[in-house]
Amino acid sequence: MSRSRTASAPASGTASIRDVAELAGVSVGTVSNVLNRPDIVRPATVERVHAAIKELGFVRNDAARQLRAGRSTTIGLVVLDVRNPFFTDVARGAEDEAAHDGLSVVMANSDESAEREASHLDYFETQRVLGMLISPIGDLGDRLERLRAAGTPVVLVDRTAGNRSLSSVAVDDVEGGRLAAQHVLGLGRRRLAFVGGPHDLDQMRDRLAGARAAADGVKGASVEGIATAGLGFEDGRRAAKALLGRPASQRPDALLAGNDLVAIGALQVLMGEGGLRVPEDVAIVGYDDIDFASAAVVPLSSVRQPRELIGETAVQILREEAEDPSLEPRQVVFKPELVVRDSTVGRGAQG
Structure with a gap:
């Protein structure tokens, strides 16, 4: 009753x-x-x-229901630096795609710390998430492969899997570095510097390699690699201050930055404290083409990545692998695009 x-x-x-x-x-x-x-x-x-x-x-109680069903509706996303708008845009793309199937994305920030990265992976594993998207700091192949073998799909974001044992969604960073260097070399610049790091990040290593490949065979051209501790605004400022301490003849006439935040930080110091003219004294190219790039005091030339599309594609692959664990890992590599603005060609010279 x-x-x-x-x-x-x-x-x-x-x-x-x-x-x-x-x-x-x-x-x-x-x-x-x-x-x-x-x-x-x-x-x-x-x-x-x-x-x-x-x-x-x-x-x-969805958590209890999911535990009983053995299937979560949550995707874990671990990024290198949540302050970088590149990863914010990747997360937005991932969230938009996940929402189509009633899934949610929880983002965690490793802050380029291996300890924090491991802690986030531990947490997501204990929560039995549907799967994980990660932009790893170093080589996590063994651990990520164990997760996949245990039934938790893993997709690398902004990073390729060297042995193709995991799915990945990335951009051809060697090509991106080549595009940036080829552009400034075509403008007659010969003393190039690649500023970004740390260089043990695959993305930085590939972009530097691409820049050096473009300079090979160009008479008088060289690409100096200047490693930074991180990829933030202050890292760019510190690198630029170090360059200002050199004699003018030993400074680069073109600066290729590891990302747009580094480029904008360097731009402010070189023009402010250094009194240099951009691009007349030094041309600057960023990477990612975040919204801030076009709004800089001198609009920034940059290598564009399809940021939201990276997140969308990563979720699509993860969802497919969750539904069918027998699927072979997929590697999706997008082509970058160079966006030319005033920081390399000067105002009014693009047409």
């Missing part, structure tokens, strides 16, 4: 599915069907169950 609707109800948020069933005068199984398969329940019963849910303030 169902209890009267005038009976006292549990405090909001503490009601159980049994309380809902009792108030609605139905079985627990019927309530479960209303929550999960309402199409098989009579409309009048669905309406009565929802009225009971509203009156009791019932909140379904």
